[in-house]
Amino acid sequence: MKAAVNTSVLMAFGKLGCLGLLPRLFDGLFVARSVLEEVRGSEVYAEVERLMDAGFVSVAEASKRELLDVLSSSLGRGEAEAIAVASDVDADLVLLDDLRARRIARRLGLKVMGTLGALKALIEMGLIEGRSEDLCSALIEKGFWIDRELCMKILSGTERSG
Numbered sequence: 399m400k401a402a403v404n405t406s407v408l409m410a411f412g413k414l415g416c417l418g419l420l421p422r423l424f425d426g427l428f429v430a431r432s433v434l435e436e437v438r439g440s441e442v443y444a445e446v447e448r449l450m451d452a453g454f455v456s457v458a459e460a461s462k463r464e465l466l467d468v469l470s471s472s473l474g475r476g477e478a479e480a481i482a483v484a485s486d487v488d489a490d491l492v493l494l495d496d497l498r499a500r501r502i503a504r505r506l507g508l509k510v511m512g513t514l515g516a517l518k519a520l521i522e523m524g525l526i527e528g529r530s531e532d533l534c535s536a537l538i539e540k541g542f543w544i545d546r547e548l549c550m551k552i553l554s555g556t557e558r559s560g
Contacts, residue, residue, distance in 0.1 A: 401511070402428040402458070402484035403493040405436040405476045406542075410495075410513040412442025413540040414533075419525050421454050423516060428458040428487050430479030458483045473499050484508050513542065514552040521553065530554040 401424050408429070411417045420427065427449070429437075434457055437443050449455040460466045460482035469478035477499035484492035484503070491509035493516065494500050500510045511519075517533065520526045526533070534549035 399424055399490040400426045400428065400487070401491045401493050402430070402480050402487065402489045403433065404480040404495070404499070405433050406495040407493040407513050407516065408433070408437055408446060409440065409442055410537060410540070410542050411516070412437075412440070412445055413542075414517075414536060416517070416520070416526065417442060417445045417449065419520050420516070421449070421452075422523065422525055423519055426453075427455045427493075428483050428489055429455055430476065430483045431457055431459055432475045432479045436476050458487055461486050469502065473502065481506065481508065513537075514544070514549060518553055 408417070411420060429446070434446070437446055446455060450457070460479050462482055462485065465485065466478055466482045469481055473481070473496070477494060477496050480492055480494060481499065481503045483489070485506060485508065491511050492503050493511055494503060495512045500512070503510050517526065530550055530553035533553055534544070534546055537544060537549065538546060
């Protein structure tokens with residue numbers, strides 16, 4: 399399964415030290431050029447670059463300019479390009495956290511997963527250990543905007559994730 403990815407997901411996984419686990423969940427990631435630019439200069443860029451060198455992360459450009467223009471009118475550039483790239487490359491899904499972006503992607507017929515859904519999948523695979531409470535605390539401490547209770551529900555399995 400291949401996915402297009404937005405900045406927030408890359409940053410969250412990178413700050414948790416879990417970017418290297420994504421190849422266990424996906425066959426590859428498509429990163430829009432604007433997403434790559436948003437990550438460049440951050441503490442996670444070296445790991446993203448390593449994943450690019452390994453052939454897991456591919457930089458992609460959105461070719462559907464009209465779609466990108468429409469999306470950009472209501473979303474941030476990274477979200478808009480991630481959705482447009484997912485549409486272009488026939489990705490199996492798009493990794494997004496922004497609620498508006500997720501709704502728009504679904505309306506375009508794309509499958510969506512967020513940071514918490516991907517973390518939950520890795521937990522279920524036994525690749526991330528520890529308490530959900532600790533993982534939620536770490537996310538929040540590292541600047542991830544999420545309600546602690548919602549995070550706990552999703553990661554502990556009491557609510558549908560994604």
